[in-house]
Amino acid sequence: MMQYNVKVDAFEGPLDLLLHLINKYEVDIYDIPVSQITDQYLTFVHTMQELELDIASEYLVMAATLLAIKSKMLLPQKEEEILEQDPDFEDDPRDELVQRLVEYRRFKEAANDLKKKESSRSLLYARPPADISEYTHEDDQTSIGDVTLYDMLAAFQKMTRRVKDKKPKRTTVQSEEIPIEARMNDIRHQLQGGAKRRFSELFSEEDRGHMIVTFLAVLELMKTRDVACEQDQNFGEIMIFEREGKASV
Amino acid sequence: MTNEEIKSIIESLLFVVGDEGITVKSLCETTSLKEDTLLDALKDLQQEYDDKDRGFKISFIGGGYQLTTNAKNASYIEKLVETPGNHTLSQAALETLAIIAYKQPITRVEIEEIRGVKTDKPLQTLMSKLLIKEAGRAEKAGRAILYGTTREFLFHFGLSSIKDLPPLPDGSEDKEEEEADLFFEKFQEIPE
Amino acid sequence: MTNEEIKSIIESLLFVVGDEGITVKSLCETTSLKEDTLLDALKDLQQEYDDKDRGFKISFIGGGYQLTTNAKNASYIEKLVETPGNHTLSQAALETLAIIAYKQPITRVEIEEIRGVKTDKPLQTLMSKLLIKEAGRAEKAGRAILYGTTREFLFHFGLSSIKDLPPLPDGSEDKEEEEADLFFEKFQEIPE
Numbered sequence: 250m251m252q253y254n255v256k257v258d259a260f261e262g263p264l265d266l267l268l269h270l271i272n273k274y275e276v277d278i279y280d281i282p283v284s285q286i287t288d289q290y291l292t293f294v295h296t297m298q299e300l301e302l303d304i305a306s307e308y309l310v311m312a313a314t315l316l317a318i319k320s321k322m323l324l325p326q327k328e329e330e331i332l333e334q335d336p337d338f339e340d341d342p343r344d345e346l347v348q349r350l351v352e353y354r355r356f357k358e359a360a361n362d363l364k365k366k367e368s369s370r371s372l373l374y375a376r377p378p379a380d381i382s383e384y385t386h387e388d389d390q391t392s393i394g395d396v397t398l399y400d401m402l403a404a405f406q407k408m409t410r411r412v413k414d415k416k417p418k419r420t421t422v423q424s425e426e427i428p429i430e431a432r433m434n435d436i437r438h439q440l441q442g443g444a445k446r447r448f449s450e451l452f453s454e455e456d457r458g459h460m461i462v463t464f465l466a467v468l469e470l471m472k473t474r475d476v477a478c479e480q481d482q483n484f485g486e487i488m489i490f491e492r493e494g495k496a497s498v
Numbered sequence: 499m500t501n502e503e504i505k506s507i508i509e510s511l512l513f514v515v516g517d518e519g520i521t522v523k524s525l526c527e528t529t530s531l532k533e534d535t536l537l538d539a540l541k542d543l544q545q546e547y548d549d550k551d552r553g554f555k556i557s558f559i560g561g562g563y564q565l566t567t568n569a570k571n572a573s574y575i576e577k578l579v580e581t582p583g584n585h586t587l588s589q590a591a592l593e594t595l596a597i598i599a600y601k602q603p604i605t606r607v608e609i610e611e612i613r614g615v616k617t618d619k620p621l622q623t624l625m626s627k628l629l630i631k632e633a634g635r636a637e638k639a640g641r642a643i644l645y646g647t648t649r650e651f652l653f654h655f656g657l658s659s660i661k662d663l664p665p666l667p668d669g670s671e672d673k674e675e676e677e678a679d680l681f682f683e684k685f686q687e688i689p690e
Numbered sequence: 691m692t693n694e695e696i697k698s699i700i701e702s703l704l705f706v707v708g709d710e711g712i713t714v715k716s717l718c719e720t721t722s723l724k725e726d727t728l729l730d731a732l733k734d735l736q737q738e739y740d741d742k743d744r745g746f747k748i749s750f751i752g753g754g755y756q757l758t759t760n761a762k763n764a765s766y767i768e769k770l771v772e773t774p775g776n777h778t779l780s781q782a783a784l785e786t787l788a789i790i791a792y793k794q795p796i797t798r799v800e801i802e803e804i805r806g807v808k809t810d811k812p813l814q815t816l817m818s819k820l821l822i823k824e825a826g827r828a829e830k831a832g833r834a835i836l837y838g839t840t841r842e843f844l845f846h847f848g849l850s851s852i853k854d855l856p857p858l859p860d861g862s863e864d865k866e867e868e869e870a871d872l873f874f875e876k877f878q879e880i881p882e
Contacts, residue, residue, distance in 0.1 A: 261589055571698060
């Protein structure tokens with residue numbers, strides 16, 4: 250089920266879906282076979298409903314629009330009559346939709362261009378302004394000029410884009426360094442001889458990777474019935490201890 | 499001053515300003531040089547870095563010149579330091595941003611008309627990333643908020659100015675969407 | 691790799707590591723080159739900068755190599771600093787201010803962890819401009835000084851209280867996702 254849900258997100262809305270159908274069936278966007286495309290579109294929407302996935306209301310509105318166009322196309326005779334009375338009447342019921350599709354497609358392509366620029370930009374690394382303290386004169390004014398809140402946030406934003414430290418990526422290393430089994434043994438060892446420990450004590454290290462491993466190790470030890478936990482009251486301190494009857498190593 | 503000396507000074511100044519960049523005006527004032535002389539030396543330097551494939555690159559981003567690394571060496575940098583991760587934007591955010599970039603100032607409703615879907619979330623994301631900002635209020639339409647791009651937008655995409663955006667595509671190209679195709683493959687596997 | 695390519699990589703790496711510098715060992719590990727090869731290229735580059743009196747210099751400071759500006763150009767940097775309205779120079783201070791505003795009370799070391807660079811000078815600047823103040827001492831960490839923002843800070847940015855600050859720009863979310871991924875990776879490693 251999840252699999253399909255993710256794929257629904259592959260479309261940015263009904264226009265995007267229609268563009269896809271137009272591409273897929275290699276039809277001319279300026280001469281859409283409404284009947285065929287509408288059928289395909291409706292099949293999509295129905296399948297989504299059968300899979301009990303949330304369909305944004307926009308998809309349903311578009312379905313109604315397509316059906317309206319389809320029915321207008323089936324009644325050419327009447328149109329001609331109206332046309333005689335009103336010369337401004339749109340001669341093709343598809344016009345408005347086509348216009349929207351073409352317009353949307355332009356921006357979809359523009360978004361692709363931006364994406365390319367984004368990825369080539371991400372290969373360029375900058376550095377923060379150098380520390381020029383040795384060049385400044387201390388007696389300078391205490392005013393900070395016309396700096397705005399936006400400037401401050403932009404400075405922060407720029408920092409997040411900058412390289413951090415010479416540290417290796419910590420999480421990656423940790424995930425190799427502390428296998429859960431090792432942490433399980435650790436905890437078992439700490440509880441040997443019937444010692445009771447506070448749950449929070451196990452999390453002495455602030456590193457998140459370490460915390461995650463510890464947490465999972467405790468869960469696993471509970472599952473294997475090596476340890477048990479006790480809590481006196483809601484939100485109280487959880488005590489963890491070796492399970493009785495389990496031979497200590 | 500010889501051309502070499504000017505280039506040397508430019509290098510030092512570019513180094514000092516870092517990712518904040520420096521305008522031609524600021525460079526001229528600091529060096530007391532004419533704009534032409536300065537720009538010549540700057541182009542010269544730029545050319546030199548490119549020709550010799552040096553470790554630096556001079557980019558004109560957000561109205562200022564700045565020094566960055568050569569894209570070719572990116573893999574080594576990634577190996578050495580904790581890089582800021584991929585701050586790539588979602589498709590929804592990119593589409594919304596493209597519309598704003600080309601049509602600014604523009605209201606949410608106008609954006610939604612083009613995209614054909616609700617656009618609250620992408621707008622929020624773009625605001626929180628400082629890529630767009632409120633750019634006044636529409637006179638009509640109940641004084642709705644107008645959106646425009648920011649300087650941060652230029653930095654994010656390495657654009658010198660909003661005019662540096664490529665012309666809006668005419669929409670005639672037929673590009674296949676791989677991801678969507680994937681869906682349809684799956685879609686057809688569904689038992690009746 | 692040619693000597694030119696190695697030099698290019700060294701330039702890029704020296705550029706991004708900034709004032710912290712980089713050890714030969716670290717350079718070798720990153721490039722997978724032998725120390726001799728690497729040192730040769732480094733000396734070569736150093737020589738080249740000196741011979742041509744470029745804007746950069748490679749210095750060996752505190753056990754590591756780092757890129758600095760050519761002292762010859764100091765007067766221009768001074769002039770740049772004096773140029774009024776140069777936002778350039780407040781970038782470091784602004785970053786620091788943002789961190790303090792959102793994470794106060796916070797110690798210098800914590801700020802430096804976030805910024806990845808030394809922060810003595812920006813703190814001094816912000817103190818002298820009365821935007822931040824000492825806000826007590828940390829209970830841990832050797833009772834380090836904690837910093838917080840002042841009333842002047844609120845006044846300058848037109849905020850009625852610190853709660854009025856807009857949400858901090860994005861960038862932290864990605865990290866959380868990474869952690870969630872790590873969680874699931876770990877989760878699957880659990881022996882049955």
